[in-house]
Structures are given as structure tokens and as C-alpha cells.
Amino acid sequence: MKTLHRTIVIATAAILFGGASSSIAVANPARDDIIKSFATQAEMPFSAERGKALFEAKPGGGKPETPSCTTCHGTSPLKAGQTRAGKLIEPMAVSKTSGRFTELKKVRKWFRRNCKSVMGRECTPQEKGDFLTYMSSK
Numbered sequence: 001m002k003t004l005h006r007t008i009v010i011a012t013a014a015i016l017f018g019g020a021s022s023s024i025a026v027a028n029p030a031r032d033d034i035i036k037s038f039a040t041q042a043e044m045p046f047s048a049e050r051g052k053a054l055f056e057a058k059p060g061g062g063k064p065e066t067p068s069c070t071t072c073h074g075t076s077p078l079k080a081g082q083t084r085a086g087k088l089i090e091p092m093a094v095s096k097t098s099g100r101f102t103e104l105k106k107v108r109k110w111f112r113r114n115c116k117s118v119m120g121r122e123c124t125p126q127e128k129g130d131f132l133t134y135m136s137s138k
């Protein structure tokens, strides 16, 4: 039943967005489910603007060599970033890297690791949802 539902959602999305310009971010049911799972624990509706601010902030509290998300992901979500070791990181914007934020395990793992590196703590469900909303709008 769930698979059938998914198929209908995908088919509907394909009809709705199929002919639209490629600048419109591609909807993905797995990503939507992940964002929804954070929404149940968040106090406010998610905001792409707050997500952008989080992405660009230098909050302090983390490791001195990684002051910001942009240290590795680069200042534009539309462009590739690189790890401290110089390995390429595909753009975070879902319009550029369509597989972004579609695997819960991967999303959890990297939020945990990267938020600790940058802020010295885990991101809250609110911050995670804001961040994913921003990247989904890009």
C-alpha cells in the first residue's frame, strides 16, 4: 500500500513538474519524509531564511578549523565544496545534486558530525529542518 501511495505521489509530481523549468527543485518523497520527521519535534514552521543564516553563520563553540558549514560546503549551495583533505563535496542544493537528503541514516550521521565540528553540539530538529528547507529551495 505504501509503495502504491509512493508511486502515485511520484506520478503526480512528474505530471505537475515534468514540463516545468529545471530551476524548480525536484520533489522527492523520501526527502519530504525526513523533513516531516524533524517537523514533529520542532517549535516553529521551517524557514529557508533561517536555514540560510545557519549555513553561513560562524557560531563558535566548535573546532577552530571548522568555524562554519561553509568551511567545507563552500559559500554557495549551488557549487561544490571540499573536505579539509581537499576531497570534492557535491553541491548541497537539491537542484544540483538530486540525491541529497534522501537517506535518513546519512542525514543523521552528517548532521551529528558536522554540527559538533562547527558548534560543539548537535543541531536541534528546528535547525535541521530549517537547513533542509533551505537546501530544498535551492
Ligand code: HEC
Binding pocket: 055, 066, 068, 069, 070, 071, 072, 073, 083, 084, 089, 090, 099, 100, 101, 102, 103, 106, 107, 110, 111, 114, 115, 117, 118, 119, 131
Ligand atoms: C569538516 C567539513 C564539513 C563541515 C564543516 C560541514 N560539513 Fe556537512 N558534510 C561534509 C561531508 C564530507 C559530507 C558527506 C559528503 C557528501 O554528502 O557529499 C557532508 C554531508 C552533510 C549532510 C548530509 C548530506 C546528504 O546528502 O544527506 C548534511 C545534512 C550536512 N553535511 C550538514 C552540514 C551542516 C548543517 C553543517 C554546518 C553546521 C555542515 N554540514 C558542515 C563535510 C562538512
